[in-house]
Amino acid sequence: MTGFLVKRLLQALVVLFLVTIIVFLLLHSLPGGPARAILGPKGTPQQIAHFNDVQGYDNPLPVQYGDYLVRLFHGDLGQSYKLNEPVSSLLGQRLPKTLILTVLSTAVAVVVAVPLGLLQAVRRGKPADYALTALAFLAYATPVFFLGLIFIIVFSQAVPIFPAEAPQGTSIGSVFSGFSGMVLPIVTMAFGIIAMFSRYMRSATLDNLTEEYVRTATAKGQSSRRILVRHVLRNALIPLVTLLGLYLPTLFSGALVVESMFNYPGMGLLFWNAAQGSDFPVLLGVTLVVGVATVVGSLVTDIAYALLDPRIRSVS
Amino acid sequence: MSVISPAVAPGHEEAAQATPSLARRTVQVFTRNKLALTGVVVLVLLLLFCYVGPLIHPTDQIHTDLAQANLAPGAPGHLLGTTDLGYDLLGRLMVAGQSSLEVGLAAGVLATVFGTVWGAVSGYFGGWVDAAMMRVTDAALAIPAMFLLVVVSAIITPSKLVLILIIAAVAWLSPARLVRGEALSLRDREYVQAMRMMGGGGARAVFRHIVPNAIGTVIVNATFQVADAILYVSYLAFLGLSIPPPATDWGSMLSSGITYTQNGYWWLIFPAGIAIVLVVGAFNFIGDGLRDAFEVRLQKK
Numbered sequence: 001m002t003g004f005l006v007k008r009l010l011q012a013l014v015v016l017f018l019v020t021i022i023v024f025l026l027l028h029s030l031p032g033g034p035a036r037a038i039l040g041p042k043g044t045p046q047q048i049a050h051f052n053d054v055q056g057y058d059n060p061l062p063v064q065y066g067d068y069l070v071r072l073f074h075g076d077l078g079q080s081y082k083l084n085e086p087v088s089s090l091l092g093q094r095l096p097k098t099l100i101l102t103v104l105s106t107a108v109a110v111v112v113a114v115p116l117g118l119l120q121a122v123r124r125g126k127p128a129d130y131a132l133t134a135l136a137f138l139a140y141a142t143p144v145f146f147l148g149l150i151f152i153i154v155f156s157q158a159v160p161i162f163p164a165e166a167p168q169g170t171s172i173g174s175v176f177s178g179f180s181g182m183v184l185p186i187v188t189m190a191f192g193i194i195a196m197f198s199r200y201m202r203s204a205t206l207d208n209l210t211e212e213y214v215r216t217a218t219a220k221g222q223s224s225r226r227i228l229v230r231h232v233l234r235n236a237l238i239p240l241v242t243l244l245g246l247y248l249p250t251l252f253s254g255a256l257v258v259e260s261m262f263n264y265p266g267m268g269l270l271f272w273n274a275a276q277g278s279d280f281p282v283l284l285g286v287t288l289v290v291g292v293a294t295v296v297g298s299l300v301t302d303i304a305y306a307l308l309d310p311r312i313r314s315v316s
Numbered sequence: 317m318s319v320i321s322p323a324v325a326p327g328h329e330e331a332a333q334a335t336p337s338l339a340r341r342t343v344q345v346f347t348r349n350k351l352a353l354t355g356v357v358v359l360v361l362l363l364l365f366c367y368v369g370p371l372i373h374p375t376d377q378i379h380t381d382l383a384q385a386n387l388a389p390g391a392p393g394h395l396l397g398t399t400d401l402g403y404d405l406l407g408r409l410m411v412a413g414q415s416s417l418e419v420g421l422a423a424g425v426l427a428t429v430f431g432t433v434w435g436a437v438s439g440y441f442g443g444w445v446d447a448a449m450m451r452v453t454d455a456a457l458a459i460p461a462m463f464l465l466v467v468v469s470a471i472i473t474p475s476k477l478v479l480i481l482i483i484a485a486v487a488w489l490s491p492a493r494l495v496r497g498e499a500l501s502l503r504d505r506e507y508v509q510a511m512r513m514m515g516g517g518g519a520r521a522v523f524r525h526i527v528p529n530a531i532g533t534v535i536v537n538a539t540f541q542v543a544d545a546i547l548y549v550s551y552l553a554f555l556g557l558s559i560p561p562p563a564t565d566w567g568s569m570l571s572s573g574i575t576y577t578q579n580g581y582w583w584l585i586f587p588a589g590i591a592i593v594l595v596v597g598a599f600n601f602i603g604d605g606l607r608d609a610f611e612v613r614l615q616k617k
Contacts (some may be wrong), residue, residue: 011451018455026467141597143547143567145554146589149574153585157577253462257551271463272555275470283467291459298458 004306012299019291020072024065027284038081038280077288078281082274087285090270095289098259098266100175102251105186106244109193114237116194117201118228124206132198139195144254148188148261155184166264185262189254193247200243204236211235238308245301248294345609352605355598362595366413375407378562386576389583397583399569400576408569409587415565417595419476419549423483424542430484431491432534436526438492439499441518450496453489461486462551469557476559483548491537498530532610539603543596550592566592 035048035057043051052058056067071078077087120129139147156164166185167178175182208214209232217227252268259268267286274282346352380401389397389405396405438449456464468482499522502508508525516524527534550567552558558568566588573584 011454014451015454015458018451019458022455022459026464026471029471137597137600138593141543141593141600143550143554143570143589143592145551145574146570146585146592149570149577149585149589153577153582249457249460253460253551256460256462256466257554260555271466275466275555275557278470280470283470287459287463287467290463291455294458294460 005303008299008302012295015295016292019295020069020288021065023284023288023291024068026287027280028061028064038278072288077285080274080279080282082277082279083282087281090282091267091285091289094265094267094270096172097175097264098252098255098268100172101182101185101189101259101264101266102255104182105189105254106193106247106251108186109190109197110240112190113194113197114201114233114240116198117236118205118233120198120202121205121209122228124202129202136195136199139191142192144188144192144257145261147191148184148258151184151188164262166259166262168263168265181262185258185264188261189251189258192254193251196247197240197243200240201236204239205232208232208235238305241301241308242305245298245305248297249290252290252294342609346605349605349608351601352608355601355605358594358598359602362413362591362598363417366410366417369410370407373407373410375404377403377408377411377564380562386579386581386584396587399584400572400581405583405587408564409566409591412564412566412569412588413591413595415476415559415563416546416549416567416592419479419483419565420542420546420595422480423487423545423548424538426480426484427487427541427545428491428534428538431488432495432527432530433522434488435492435495435497436499436522436530437518439496440503440522440526442500442503446496450493453492456486457489461548465548465552466555466557469552474552474557474559476563479549479552479559483545487541487545487548491534491541494533494537495527495530498533499526502526502529536603536607536610539599539606543599543603546592546596546599566595 035051035055036043039047039051049058056064059067075088077091079086080090083090116132120132123129152164155162162183163181164184165181167174167181169178205228213231214227217231218224222230255266256268256271258264259266260272263269267289270282271286273279274286380403381398382401384398386398386400389395393404396409399405399408434449434453438446464486465482468485469478472478472482474482503521503526508521511521511525549558549565550570553565553567554571554574556571558565561568569588570585570592573581573588576584
């Protein structure tokens with residue numbers, strides 16, 4: 001187990017290091033350098049030279065990368081050009097909001113997808129199975145914002161039950177005090193995840209149903225309901241942990257679109273606004289944080305998986 | 317945006333030297349799959365609509381005509397109405413579809429080719445080459461595709477070519493991983509070893525043996541890649557980062573329609589949205605059918 005842990009940790013560190021390089025290279029692939037992006041086409045050569053001197057952009061690339069890393073270790077992600085605030089404090093306000101949205105959507109998705117997948121496996125080849133499969137394909141082929149738009153048209157305009165805008169306000173509490181505004185964003189985001197997870201649960205359940213322990217349990221005279229819940233479900237749920245880890249980048253991408261759609265003041269909306277205003281420190285800071293979160297998230301799920309399933313430990 | 321691409325058939329060694337009966341059987345399984353056939357039919361119809369349609373229903377999609385803006389469907393000469401800038405909607409759907417399909421297909425194919433070579437080289441050479449190449453893909457995968465796409469398209473104003481390149485630049489990762497897995501299992505096969513004994517080099521092994529034998533996986537993955545690429549185009553359009561007007565794509569049409577949700581101009585939203593769902597669904601059905609077909613080859617062997 002420790003060997004596995006050490007190997008996995010080292011891998012994650014290498015990947016983190018590469019993530020910083022990618023983000024750094026993105027910053028330096030700007031046409032004309034960051035100075036041109038910030039000062040605009042009207043910036044004079046003197047202004048550009050001054051900016052580069054102040055920001056250290058006239059140093060050789062490796063030196064700049066070193067400085068970038070040092071600043072990162074001090075928690076300095078740069079200063080937003082448009083909002084004139086440190087990127088780290090902007091993230092401090094916005095990241096928790098995005099986490100609330102993603103955690104709630106994922107929770108809803110798991111709660112819905114697990115029984116759906118079980119149902120499909122048990123009713124394999126019956127109309128319910130076909131209908132749900134068709135629905136999953138449909139959900140998978142629908143862009144998140146089109147789905148959100150349909151929800152807004154139906155539940156906010158045709159039958160006004162839920163507001164089309166997420167609760168505003170900077171505090172975490174505002175999310176829960178204006179919770180009716182959270183319903184559509186959460187449902188929109190959960191939809192695609194449900195499609196993916198229920199497909200997974202269906203095939204995992206089918207795989208497990210052919211296992212020998214199921215035959216043993218049947219031979220012992222256990223009811224099929226008990227076998228399904230006590231044995232098959234528990235075994236099928238374990239790999240779902242890994243799936244959650246793999247799904248993190250998609251979750252963040254989904255949050256980006258859903259937050260922009262419902263004007264939910266999280267990290268995705270911050271990112272989108274930064275893209276509209278060429279606010280590169282914010283763009284790159286958010287990209288880095290999301291990348292790091294993904295690496296750490298998949299590390300955690302891998303470890304959780306190893307803890308839950310002893311077979312993995314012995315293999316590695 | 318499938319992070320978890322649906323599982324794909326593992327190596328089928330005889331793909332390159334398949335007997336005709338096997339090939340026929342593959343086609344048979346594919347054509348017996350009703351969903352896959354539906355996918356093919358839908359795709360052919362959409363292609364006809366986008367490329368032959370403008371010949372039958374020619375419209376001006378360059379010059380705006382505000383006097384004709386936001387006409388409801390059924391207005392004289394405008395079967396599906398007009399857009400907020402007075403373009404004929406039916407004609408615009410055709411032109412937009414061309415962009416969406418071209419960018420999606422080109423990006424999907426480019427990503428598949430690059431990813432396949434990357435994965436085959438990584439898996440075949442193994443050792444530290446593999447470790448280094450795979451950590452690069454891990455790092456690139458760690459940054460969610462949408463975020464990379466948005467950063468890059470905020471830096472460079474997207475044209476069709478730029479869109480193709482940047483979508484391919486984030487999409488090559490999953491074929492790379494899949495093909496690497498295949499290459500790992502293929503490189504120890506006797507015929508590859510025999511070739512090496514005879515003095516064949518790494519390039520020959522990768523291009524003559526590894527890639528052709530992984531072709532089933534590659535083709536199946538390519539169809540999913542195209543579907544994903546079309547979705548990416550639409551997401552970028554929604555975030556305001558697609559091809560600038562007067563050119564357009566289905567995603568751009570849909571997102572410019574969002575402004576008019578309150579006015580009840582449904583024709584600005586649903587035709588383009590449904591077109592995206594249809595084309596992405598069609599590619600997914602085809603991919604699923606191909607996967608089953610290739611799996612049959614496996615079982616037959």
